[in-house]
Amino acid sequence: MDHFLQNLLNALQWGSFYALIALGYTLVYGVLLLINFAHGDIFMVGAYIGFFVATFLIGSYSYHIPFGLPNEVLFVITVLVTMVLTAGVGVTLERVAYRPLRRRGAGRLYLVITALMAGLILEHGNLALLGASRRSFPELIPKVVYQWGGVVVTNVKLLVIVTTVIVFLLLEAVVRKTKLGMAMRAISYDRFAVPLMGIPVDTVIVFTFVLGSSMAALAGVLFAAAYPVLEPYMGALIGWKAFIAAVVGGIGEIRGAFVGGFLLGFVEIFVAAFFPSTLRDLIAFFVLLIFLSFKPTGIFGVARSTKI
Amino acid sequence: MRRLLVGGVVVLAVTLMCVCGAWGKSLKIGFNLPMTGGIPDVGESSKEAAEMLKEQVNGAGGVKVGKDVYDLDFVYEDNEEKAESATAAMLKLITQNEVLAIIGPQASKQAVPAGETADSFETPMISPWSTNPNTTLNRPYVFRACFLDPFQAPVAVNFVSEEFGAKKAAVIYDIASDYPNGLANDFKKAFEKRHGDGSVVAFETFTTKDTDFSAQLTNIVKSDADVLFVPQYYGEVPLIVKQAHELGWKKPIMGSDSWGSGDLMGLCGDDCKGLFFTTHYSPVGAKGSTKEFIDRYSAKYGRVPNDVAALTWDAIRLLLEAIRNTRGLTGNLQNDRKAVRDELAKIKDFEGVTGKMSFTTTGDPIKCAVVVKINDKGEYEFYKSVCP
Numbered sequence: 001m002d003h004f005l006q007n008l009l010n011a012l013q014w015g016s017f018y019a020l021i022a023l024g025y026t027l028v029y030g031v032l033l034l035i036n037f038a039h040g041d042i043f044m045v046g047a048y049i050g051f052f053v054a055t056f057l058i059g060s061y062s063y064h065i066p067f068g069l070p071n072e073v074l075f076v077i078t079v080l081v082t083m084v085l086t087a088g089v090g091v092t093l094e095r096v097a098y099r100p101l102r103r104r105g106a107g108r109l110y111l112v113i114t115a116l117m118a119g120l121i122l123e124h125g126n127l128a129l130l131g132a133s134r135r136s137f138p139e140l141i142p143k144v145v146y147q148w149g150g151v152v153v154t155n156v157k158l159l160v161i162v163t164t165v166i167v168f169l170l171l172e173a174v175v176r177k178t179k180l181g182m183a184m185r186a187i188s189y190d191r192f193a194v195p196l197m198g199i200p201v202d203t204v205i206v207f208t209f210v211l212g213s214s215m216a217a218l219a220g221v222l223f224a225a226a227y228p229v230l231e232p233y234m235g236a237l238i239g240w241k242a243f244i245a246a247v248v249g250g251i252g253e254i255r256g257a258f259v260g261g262f263l264l265g266f267v268e269i270f271v272a273a274f275f276p277s278t279l280r281d282l283i284a285f286f287v288l289l290i291f292l293s294f295k296p297t298g299i300f301g302v303a304r305s306t307k308i
Numbered sequence: 309m310r311r312l313l314v315g316g317v318v319v320l321a322v323t324l325m326c327v328c329g330a331w332g333k334s335l336k337i338g339f340n341l342p343m344t345g346g347i348p349d350v351g352e353s354s355k356e357a358a359e360m361l362k363e364q365v366n367g368a369g370g371v372k373v374g375k376d377v378y379d380l381d382f383v384y385e386d387n388e389e390k391a392e393s394a395t396a397a398m399l400k401l402i403t404q405n406e407v408l409a410i411i412g413p414q415a416s417k418q419a420v421p422a423g424e425t426a427d428s429f430e431t432p433m434i435s436p437w438s439t440n441p442n443t444t445l446n447r448p449y450v451f452r453a454c455f456l457d458p459f460q461a462p463v464a465v466n467f468v469s470e471e472f473g474a475k476k477a478a479v480i481y482d483i484a485s486d487y488p489n490g491l492a493n494d495f496k497k498a499f500e501k502r503h504g505d506g507s508v509v510a511f512e513t514f515t516t517k518d519t520d521f522s523a524q525l526t527n528i529v530k531s532d533a534d535v536l537f538v539p540q541y542y543g544e545v546p547l548i549v550k551q552a553h554e555l556g557w558k559k560p561i562m563g564s565d566s567w568g569s570g571d572l573m574g575l576c577g578d579d580c581k582g583l584f585f586t587t588h589y590s591p592v593g594a595k596g597s598t599k600e601f602i603d604r605y606s607a608k609y610g611r612v613p614n615d616v617a618a619l620t621w622d623a624i625r626l627l628l629e630a631i632r633n634t635r636g637l638t639g640n641l642q643n644d645r646k647a648v649r650d651e652l653a654k655i656k657d658f659e660g661v662t663g664k665m666s667f668t669t670t671g672d673p674i675k676c677a678v679v680v681k682i683n684d685k686g687e688y689e690f691y692k693s694v695c696p
Contacts, residue, residue, distance in 0.1 A: 007522075010526060136546070136574055145556065147556060227519045228575075229519070229547055277514045277515055278484075278515065
């Protein structure tokens with residue numbers, strides 16, 4: 001029983017990262033019908049920006065911030081600054097790579113290929129700029145280990161899980177309750193009629209990228225806090241897997257990304273716990289394949305273009 | 309006057325060419341190193357050691373082989389820490405750059421397939437750091453400068469049994485990489501030989517690029533093992549050690565020779581202090597030529613050389629020794645390569661900075677292993693030496 005509960009907690013943490021990244025995929029897809037394959041690398045960029053912000057704040061670059069703030073506060077500042085900066089990267093990407101194509105009426109296939117390319121540029125740009133050496137994320141939150149019976153949990157683990165749930169609820173509220181959310185849903189419903197109603201499509205799209213990229217940044221910083229070794233290719237594999245999670249949940253659906261992310265996390269952790277790890281991805285993706293063959297549109301998906 | 313001037317220039321030019329021709333003879337040696345990928349620090353420190361040796365040798369006038377004097381000329385190729393790129397780099401070095409011999413690759417994952425290429429092209433290769441037996445097995449042209457895993461594993465087993473009184477052990481390793489895979493299995497074999505079947509109570513695997521080991525480590529923590537053996541590279545060790553501590557593991561963790569290279573302490577911090585690992589040499593308290601090497605390296609690069617740098621240094625010097633022993637190169641690449649190979653196989657009692665070595669018939673040296681402890685300052689402190 002302890003064993004099961006412990007793995008449940010492990011799976012919740014691991015699934016949180018998939019869920020957070022999948023939310024970014026799903027937002028962009030919901031509005032633009034674009035699969036933003038660069039999103040995993042935005043997550044990597046977020047982790048690196050978080051690293052530089054955090055090391056700057058703790059005074060690694062011959063500058064000390066004057067107030068002597070406690071590390072927990074520094075962590076919160078790191079998260080917020082990183083989200084803003086990474087949102088800037090996401091918006092720049094949209095401006096430079098996607099918008100010109102969209103304006104010229106290029107097909108969705110070209111957008112997807114551009115996205116793949118943009119991801120590679122981010123990875124190798126990082127490699128060229130910062131070198132291949134790995135970096136260690138500073139331990140801003142002192143590690144506390146709680147033990148209940150045979151179950152062990154750290155404060156970072158709890159933070160990751162709780163943050164993911166809160167972010168999901170916030171996003172749901174934004175999309176369902178605000179005007180911007182209504183505009184996002186309207187664009188996903190009919191991209192050509194919406195401008196006629198006086199809705200600024202470009203603004204809404206930029207806003208979508210801001211939301212998606214800051215989710216990725218949040219995931220990046222939390223990931224770096226939980227697994228503090230950074231490398232340029234860290235976003236590639238987890239990005240693809242999160243994309244699959246989003247598809248299984250029903251891409252374009254926020255609830256789908258959330259559920260799909262956790263589902264993938266659970267399957268992976270439980271397979272690794274009870275089978276040899278060589279079978280992990282095989283079994284995990286086989287299970288997802290079966291899901292999709294019974295419900296090709298994903299768990300929450302409907303076979304229509306209106307989503308989010 | 310004018311004719312004289314032209315004549316003078318021509319004579320000067322011819323003399324210069326002759327001099328350059330005589331001086332310009334060079335020994336081309338290839339390096340197959342991981343400059344990018346998961347262990348870039350390994351490639352970096354190998355290159356640093358090589359450059360330092362090159363400067364020293366060329367500064368002293370070059371290598372004298374028989375009647376001729378040669379300058380060293382090193383060609384570096386990046387193998388990206390991938391098996392297939394290592395083979396491609398090998399082919400390029402052998403056929404395109406036409407090197408006399410090759411140093412590297414460092415990690416077994418690249419050294420095993422690259423050794424196959426070197427052997428089939430009959431080009432001598434010395435891997436400084438690959439401890440997997442398959443690297444040199446049935447390959448007369450492939451050598452190494454370090455001890456083997458079947459030797460290292462019993463050293464680790466005896467150490468944990470005597471030091472911690474371990475009766476049950478747990479292992480976690482990357483099943484998709486030759487070095488951890490081979491060493492983990494050697495460790496299991498040696499441990500079960502000493503403590504009986506089933507004494508390795510958890511034998512958990514993961515695959516390259518994984519970052520979350522919580523499921524496997526949960527099994528290990530619940531398995532009631534006395535010690536955890538982690539034969540991984542410095543990129544994964546911090547993640548494994550930290551997650552193990554987060555899941556409540558408080559018992560000793562034992563590492564292997566892959567721990568000592570690269571920025572382990574920078575990535576791992578306090579979590580790794582007090583842990584032990586087996587390695588090739590220990591820079592703290594070194595004497596003689598080892599100390600000389602360490603001092604010169606530290607003065608040049610501002611840090612203590614790791615085991616990879618020391619082994620690369622030894623590997624190149626072994627190769628130069630063999631080249632000198634040929635007493636003259638013919639210029640025919642194929643014959644020269646064979647001559648160098650034959651001389652390498654004959655080397656006895658070579659004094660390297662990582663210890664004394666003689667080669668067995670399989671191209672493996674017989675030498676000692678060292679167990680080091682990571683002390684509270686994060687330094688690798690000499691703890692014990694174990695000889696075969």
